[in-house]
Amino acid sequence: MTPVLGSISLSLGLGLAAISIFLFSVFLQKADYRFFVGGWRAAVLVSALSILATFLLLNELLASNFDIRYVAHYTSLETPTIYKVTALWAGQSGSLLFWLFILSVYTLIVLFKYRNSYTALMPWVIIVLVIVQAFFLILVNFVENPFSPTVADFVVANGNGLNPLLQNLTMAIHPPTLYLGYVGFTIPFAFAIAALITKDTGSVWIRSIRRWTLIAWLFQSAGVILGGWWAYQELGWGGYWAWDPVENASFMPWLTGTAFLHSIIIQEKKGMLKTWNMILILLTFTLCIFGTFLTRSGVMSSVHSFAVSDLGPVFLGFIALILVVCTVLILVRLPILKSEKRIESFTSRESGFLFNNVIFLVICFAVFWGTIFPVLSEAVRGEKITVGAPFFNQVNVPIGLLLLLFTGIGPLLAWRRTSNQAFVRNFTLPILTGLIVFIACFILGIRNTTLVSFPLVGFVLAAILTEFQRGIRSRTSRFNESIFVALKTLISKNRSRYGGYIVHLGIVFMFIGFSGNAFDSELEFALKKGEVKEFDGYNFELVSIQTVERPNHMAWIAALNVWNIQHQLVTRLFPEKRVYFHRDPNPDKRQPHSELDIHTTLNKDIYSIFSGIDTEQQIAYLKIMINPLVWWVWFGGYVLVFGTLISLWPAKD
């Protein structure tokens, strides 16, 4: 009964989406408010029914109703409850429904938040949101229905179970977070389209979507970082970013979204970059759909891609439609998108923002090119040429360092033009700091990219602190406040700006972590119980190998004592070698998996992988990696989230 109700909800949702669009069209022609209310109500129901369908599927997953193909495919009786929930976004149709679910929640918030604030934009905003919902409703109704019955001529007593790589707690948070980001950009996109159609391209729509963009950006950032965290914890290659197509797919909208967040400040304050802003947000949304397409279509082979399907042409058609409509709209509205002012000086904050935008776009293009190159090469030459991490690193590391430099320069520049006096006053301390760090690194014998990145980190840190110091000094002189009170008031009264600086601080910390890559080292070796192996200043002793049987897997746990050269115990590590679905009579269905263990400190991680076992001779095949400064990547992520939350926190009126 429940699957039928789920299918009915999705069908009704699609029908109501069409009715909502029709009623809004009548309203726009007749200006009769009753049609607006009718359309609004239909839009509410589209979202409510989509949410209902999602909860119905979740209920079936928890109840292990293997009569539904999706449930049988992604769960089993042994699957722990938490992973039955996460199975909702593990497969094709479930994740599409999940996309729709998040969009529906966002749409409901928009519908109720702006219920009493009608503007000319709102009918178009709702129409765009409902059209995007309708696209996903078409997919889940006709292409990938999550409620499709299991096709089998026998009673399905148990399901396949969830991919072991997805049985990780980070995977319970990472995809929803990333989806909240991807889907969240639909709201600013809808406002942008509405602004273009209604010719209201001033700063009203920018003000309306600033918070929405920040929310989407926050989730996108957190999702990208969590993806890196999951890869680091689960995939066992010792890194967190491999320029994998699916990673790139989440990174591209983040880049354009970040550029957009910066350039809307220029439009708000100076009435400039209107066309640029339109292009950026339309591009960001298109890249979000493209990201979903890459993850879901199976067109790219990826460690993050858990689905293969024939959704490709449908998604590509939708992307083409978005691009055509947006391009035509921008071209038609070009005359009213002209800037009210021009950039007057190279040393102005406006030009700083513009440079930063250009850098974001260049990185985005390089990532896009490298990501689609295998598909293009296969289409043109019939041979799939994969572009690996060396290409991305070679192109993006120097540009990324340039971006870091502009993160420091931008806030130090004044609006319109920076006088020579202000230039000297603002730049002296950051430049001196950068120079001191450079000399220190040089004396310490550092000769790789960190010889550039560490001084830049010093420069940007000093630049951010200078900004705080100027703000505090302004308050202490005007209001006679103590330094602590001035700092607190400065942030609480200028949340957007100082929250932004804290985000920059987070980025700087992340760059410290990225720089650590240059010092990575690793060793693979075999150890018998009681044996010791020396590597990179540590001694690794295999104490025992324990066998444990858990509900959905068999595990061999290696107990490793790690000693330093002074023979002091640093830590005990317990990497595991697992075999999932070990009770399955078909050996082909059993899946080996290495669950690693990491000892983390501020300056380095000791990363242990149990890659194989000889059960007869009790030999463990291990891989140890020493990864310096990785902690700073995650710490930077926390600071970034904290700064964004400060920016988002509503100010008192």
Next chain:
Amino acid sequence: MNLVFTTAVIALFSSIVWYVISPLLEGESTIPLRINHDNLDRKKQVLLRQIKELEMDHHIGNISDEDFNAGRQALKQEISEIIAELKKVS
């Protein structure tokens, strides 16, 4: 059981149809004035906040006196227009 289910689905469908079409039969055809008032008030708050940010930028030396005066004047003008509109709506 099937009859109960079918009846429930029909009831759900009828409620949905009624919920959507009822405003067309009995609602107001003009946009309520209260909505315009709230919208204008929100715009005013945003502009007031922009003036505060401008003052902050000016005091820490990120904006020249000339730009500050011109910017503040333009924002004040916009706020005056909104206040005039608010008076009309009230």
